[in-house]
Amino acid sequence: MIEDVPGLERCTYLPEHGNDGYRVGHYDLELDYRVGPNRLSASARLSAVATAPLVRFDLDLGPFRVARVLIDGRAGRFRQRRDKLHVTPPRALGAGQRFTVEVRYTGNPRPVTSPWGGLGWEQLTDGSLVAGQPTGAPSWFPCNDRADHKASFRISLTTASAYHVVANGRETGRRRSGATTTWVYEQDEPMAPYLASVQIGRYQTTEIPGRVPQRLVHPGPAAGRVRYDFGRQGEMIAAFEERFGPYPFGAYTVVVADDELEIPVEAQGMSVFGTNHVDGRRGAERLVAHELAHQWFGNSLTLARWRDIWLHEGFATYAEWLWAEASGGESADEHALRWHGRLAGQPQDLVLADPGVERIFDDRVYKRGALTLHALRRTMGEGRFFPMLREWTAAHRHGTVTTEDFTRLAERHAAQTPEPLFAAWLYGRRLPRLP
Ligand SMILES: [Zn+2]
Numbered sequence: 001m002i003e004d005v006p007g008l009e010r011c012t013y014l015p016e017h018g019n020d021g022y023r024v025g026h027y028d029l030e031l032d033y034r035v036g037p038n039r040l041s042a043s044a045r046l047s048a049v050a051t052a053p054l055v056r057f058d059l060d061l062g063p064f065r066v067a068r069v070l071i072d073g074r075a076g077r078f079r080q081r082r083d084k085l086h087v088t089p090p091r092a093l094g095a096g097q098r099f100t101v102e103v104r105y106t107g108n109p110r111p112v113t114s115p116w117g118g119l120g121w122e123q124l125t126d127g128s129l130v131a132g133q134p135t136g137a138p139s140w141f142p143c144n145d146r147a148d149h150k151a152s153f154r155i156s157l158t159t160a161s162a163y164h165v166v167a168n169g170r171e172t173g174r175r176r177s178g179a180t181t182t183w184v185y186e187q188d189e190p191m192a193p194y195l196a197s198v199q200i201g202r203y204q205t206t207e208i209p210g211r212v213p214q215r216l217v218h219p220g221p222a223a224g225r226v227r228y229d230f231g232r233q234g235e236m237i238a239a240f241e242e243r244f245g246p247y248p249f250g251a252y253t254v255v256v257a258d259d260e261l262e263i264p265v266e267a268q269g270m271s272v273f274g275t276n277h278v279d280g281r282r283g284a285e286r287l288v289a290h291e292l293a294h295q296w297f298g299n300s301l302t303l304a305r306w307r308d309i310w311l312h313e314g315f316a317t318y319a320e321w322l323w324a325e326a327s328g329g330e331s332a333d334e335h336a337l338r339w340h341g342r343l344a345g346q347p348q349d350l351v352l353a354d355p356g357v358e359r360i361f362d363d364r365v366y367k368r369g370a371l372t373l374h375a376l377r378r379t380m381g382e383g384r385f386f387p388m389l390r391e392w393t394a395a396h397r398h399g400t401v402t403t404e405d406f407t408r409l410a411e412r413h414a415a416q417t418p419e420p421l422f423a424a425w426l427y428g429r430r431l432p433r434l435p
Pocket residue numbers: 290294312313316
């Protein structure tokens with residue numbers, strides 16, 4: 001899918017990530033991976049269109065050894081510097097011209113460094129995972145690493161047959177050849193590069209059929225705890241569909257990696273948890289709800305600029321409260337009062353709609369974001385708030401969104417203008433009173 005968002009300024013939070021001058025419509029990744037030595041040997045074929053005349057263009061790619069770069073099948077010149085691959089095609093590309101670029105590369109994938117710690121491809125004790133948000137995609141494939149440039153993907157990964165491999169989308173092939181197996185996944189719905197993921201481990205799977213099929217992928221010994229802890233996910237999907245509209249992808253996969261993880265992380269159609277999030281007593285069900293909600297808010301509706309991160313994290317946090325409310329736990333009102341009290345005791349120096357790049361994952365963004373939605377719900381009333389949310393997910397399904405898109409929509413649905421509410425909650429620093 002190729003589309004441009006007219007009049008949208010470039011993300012200023014991560015100016016070194018992503019490139020101008022072209023859009024990728026499809027990524028075809030052929031990966032050959034050896035778990036023990038953490039060795040990746042790969043070929044990535046990107047189908048793109050030039051959006052301006054191009055004498056050269058750049059891709060985001062970590063420190064791999066690049067053997068060659070082909071543009072429409074012909075060798076191009078290239079140079080690597082920091083996490084960029086500069087490519088000069090044999091012939092300049094005209095605006096609107098479609099082209100393919102194929103990159104052959106090898107190396108030991110490792111997380112990229114960031115203000116939020118290592119991101120992307122990570123070696124586990126016996127396997128690997130990818131947690132790409134927000135800048136980890138170049139740790140394993142060449143891309144135009146912009147959240148607002150979504151594309152379809154085909155991911156093929158070959159590794160020793162002892163391992164189970166998961167990637168985004170539907171499994172379209174599994175071929176065993178000698179001691180290795182090739183797994184093929186296709187993601188048809190457009191996906192931001194940072195949401196692309198592969199998970200490799202000695203895993204078992206539990207399939208749960210339903211209108212939205214669920215797949216649980218986990219270490220064998222954790223099967224009982226995993227099945228219990230994610231046992232209410234079907235009800236959760238139903239509760240969220242009622243409030244947010246239809247689940248946006250064909251299926252939902254939960255991977256419990258065979259290691260402890262600091263936090264769970266979302267990928268498209270998938271969430272990744274650590275063994276420490278599974279206690280067999282649903283002790284982390286709040287996080288189960290949070291990651292599931294990202295399928296609507298973050299993965300289907302993806303921010304166009306990272307400063308709009310509250311459109312992901314505020315909504316996913318609010319979904320935790322909605323699930324608690326729907327499942328007979330604490331009401332959203334009770335959550336809101338408690339968190340409002342806690343935020344009141346913290347520094348009030350953060351603007352929710354523009355928190356600053358180093359603070360996009362600050363917990364205040366999550367909680368104030370959820371409080372903003374609750375304030376809006378209290379002001380608009382149930383009868384207007386939830387239909388508005390459902391229109392939000394329908395109108396921007398598989399697209400990119402900004403805070404202004406959301407406030408304009410709320411403006412249309414509210415009986416009284418919510419403008420003062422947004423001015424205080426989104427653009428002011430001081431914590432407003434709850435309506
Ligand atoms: Zn989140």
